[in-house]
Amino acid sequence: MTPRRPERRSEESARAIVQAALELCREVGYAKLSIEGIANRAGVGKNTIYRWWPSKSAVLLDGLLSAVSVQGPFPDTGDVVADFKTQMIAASSILASPDTGPHYAALIGEAQQDPALGSALWDRLVGHLVAAATERIRSAQQQGQIRPELDPEFVVELLYGPTYYRWLIRRHLPDPDHIRMVVDTAFAGIAPSGPAVG
Structure with missing residues (x-):
């Protein structure tokens, strides 16, 4: 499409x-x-x-x-945990807003039956957001904040998957406390076991 x-x-x-x-x-x-x-x-x-x-x-x-910006840099303060909390809380406003959330959910649902729509949704919206997140993850891996052997796209799925599950399946809007808990829990598993480098 x-x-x-x-x-x-x-x-x-x-x-x-x-x-x-x-x-x-x-x-x-x-x-x-x-x-x-x-x-x-x-x-x-x-x-x-x-x-x-x-x-x-x-x-x-x-x-x-x-109504949704797909451009702009991902936060990079040097603290990857804080940066993902900031970005994910900001992004959750898209899901929570009555001006964007229902439309986004409808398009995700329709894309399950319409491959052309699914491709367009990825190419024009989701793919840009994932690319920005994976770039931030690679930077954190270079800084020793995330285990280097992990695929950045896997890390994206690990971080954002719970929010989409909660929003689309459980029908609960994500709140900041939930997002902070997801990020803290995920980083307990993806951070290196030794002290961070750089």
Whole structure:
């Protein structure tokens, strides 16, 4: 699934369509969201939407990306434990926000049936976040704060997996105390047994 098609002629209409998709998804849920409903809310024809997006999930993904930053450096104060707590607590606000959390959850769910959406979600959002985290992990490994033999992507799964499990399966929003406990528990296993170097 590619980003919004570049031949769009009206940024104003494109913004109205994306905003309509976000509003309707909040109001009726993803299952009842439709291209027809989005078009009616945005005041455009369905054909306009289909010229620029292949599906309702593509419109919603653009809406999510308009509200979520995937750029910016990962915190690096020299204390990798503190940095992951800071970043993960900040990132959890995306999951907790009614403006982003339900849309993200809906897209994750839909991606289980739509491989193109799954690829787009990874390429345009999740992959950027994972890359920033793995770079921070490699830096910590070089500094002797994380065991050097561990695959950085495994460490990402170990740290972030509990939050996604709690949010998607248990339906509990992650809170700062829970995230701090996850990070402390994970680092008890991934930190070197000897004193840190550097």
